[in-house]
Amino acid sequence: xxxxxxxxxxxxxxxxxxxxxxxxxxxxxxxxxxxxxxxxxxxxxxxxxxxxxxxxxxxxxxxxxxxxxxxxxxxxxxxxxxxxxxxxxxxxxxxxxxxxxxxxxxxxxxxxxxxxxxxxxxxxxxxxxxxxxxxxxxxxxxxxxxxxxxxxxxxxxxxxxxxxxxxxxxxxxxxxxxxxxxxxxxxxxxxxxxxxxxxxxxxxxxxxxxxxxxxxxxxxxxxxxxxxxxxxxxxxxxxxxxxxxxxxxxxxxxxxxxxxxxxxxxxxxxxxxxxxx
Numbered sequence: 327x328x329x330x331x332x333x334x335x336x337x338x339x340x341x342x343x344x345x346x347x348x349x350x351x352x353x354x355x356x357x358x359x360x361x362x363x364x365x366x367x368x369x370x371x372x373x374x375x376x377x378x379x380x381x382x383x384x385x386x387x388x389x390x391x392x393x394x395x396x397x398x399x400x401x402x403x404x405x406x407x408x409x410x411x412x413x414x415x416x417x418x419x420x421x422x423x424x425x426x427x428x429x430x431x432x433x434x435x436x437x438x439x440x441x442x443x444x445x446x447x448x449x450x451x452x453x454x455x456x457x458x459x460x461x462x463x464x465x466x467x468x469x470x471x472x473x474x475x476x477x478x479x480x481x482x483x484x485x486x487x488x489x490x491x492x493x494x495x496x497x498x499x500x501x502x503x504x505x506x507x508x509x510x511x512x513x514x515x516x517x518x519x520x521x522x523x524x525x526x527x528x529x530x531x532x533x534x535x536x537x538x539x540x541x542x543x544x545x546x547x548x549x550x551x552x553x554x555x556x557x558x559x560x561x562x563x564x565x566x567x568x569x570x571x572x573x574x575x576x577x578x579x580x581x582x583x584x585x586x587x588x589x590x591x592x593x594x595x596x597x598x599x600x601x602x603x
Contacts, residue, residue, distance in 0.1 A: 355503075357559050357571055359464045361485040362416060363499035364390060364555070366397065366409040373397070373407060374499065376486040376556040376577070377414065380452065380599050381465045387452040388414060388429065389466075389599065390555030391578060392440075395431055395451050400444040401579060408439075414455075415499055417462045426497060427458060448541050448590050449578055450598050466557055469573040475592050479560025479574055481507050482545055486553030486577065504549055508560075509586055512544025519583040541594045542578065549587040553577045558589050 366373040375394030380387045393399050397407035410432040415424055431453065433439060457463050483506075487499045509515070513536060520527050520535075545558070558575035575589035597603045 357469075357483060358485040358501060358503070359462075360466055360469070361487075361501065361556050362388075362414060363487040363501070364388075364394065365413040365415070365497055365499075366395065366407060367411070367413070368397075368407045368409045371407065372494070372496065373409075374487050374489050374552050375554045376552065378555070378557045378576075379457075379463055379465045381467050382599070382601075385454050386457050386463070386465075387599070388455050389450060389452045389576075391576070392449045392451040394554045395453070396436070396439050398439050398441060400442055400447075400449045403441055403443055405439060405441070412453075413497065415497060416458070418460050419462045425458070425460070427461075429453060429455060444542070444578070444588075445535065445538055448594055448598060448603065450576065450590065450595060452599060466573055469557075469559065469571070470596065471572050474560065474562055474572045474574070475596070477560070477562065478508050478510065479562055479572070481505065481561045482558050482574060483561070483571070484549070484553065484556045484558045484577060486549065486556035488550040488552030490550075504547070504553065506545050506547050506587075509544040509546045512546075512584070512586055513539055515584045515586070516544070516581060523583060538588075541591055542588050543575070543591055544581070544584075544586045545575075545589055546586045548580045548582065548585045549577055550580070553587075554579070 360378050362377050364375050364377045375390055377388050377390035380389050395412055397409065398405045412429045412431045414427040414429055416427060417424055484504050485501050488502055554577055556577045557573055558577060559571045560574035562570050562572055564570055574592050576595050578588040578590050580587050
């Protein structure tokens with residue numbers, strides 16, 4: 327019999343929750359400026375993810391998936407890598423240059439690395455930082471609009487930093503765009519795939535995973551590793567058929583059997599960012 331834990335192993339982490347907002351633009355490409363590459367390096371291994379910035383009062387936070395920063399997989403409930411420093415790659419104002427900023431994520435700063443399941447809590451971590459004076463930073467707050475937090479967009483777009491297979495140069499990043507749709511049948515398809523591929527799975531085990539619907543939703547297509555932590559933007563239409571893009575989520579992990587991607591709900595992510603979770 328497959329347990330809830332073994333079923334979670336079917337999910338592949340990809341490296342951040344749905345936020346909805348209205349960006350006063352019809353050009354989805356302009357949303358690319360809200361995604362930033364981050365790197366965790368341990369030994370000869372480099373892990374690439376995506377992060378975004380959130381502002382609360384006078385404090386700036388860098389936000390991404392917990393697994394992208396701390397190396398703890400909420401799918402396998404194990405620590406896959408350990409790094410005391412995460413590197414943020416940011417664009418320099420009024421130039422085409424980029425710089426690296428080391429960020430201390432040791433346990434003295436972020437606390438002891440937690441072991442948890444995606445069923446129990448969401449996979450996000452916010453880190454207060456003092457951004458460099460020369461950094462061209464854009465805050466996701468610009469795009470948070472409660473009016474759309476529980477609405478289904480026409481389509482979604484996100485920008486992340488997948489690296490592909492094979493060796494890559496140190497701190498290599500190439501931003502890529504993923505375009506897709508919210509899959510309202512996502513959990514039904516996921517449940518059907520479990521029944522088909524793992525017929526001995528108990529109803530109670532499937533019900534436990536089904537409870538993740540309170541915090542997550544599915545989008546298609548499948549997002550590769552490196553998109554983890556990328557903010558998701560939904561496309562909406564307002565008066566006069568004008569198109570606006572709103573923050574609708576954060577990418578969490580891919581589900582290969584159903585060729586779709588988990589995203590953290592915007593309302594849930596916003597609760598976390600506001601300190602309510």
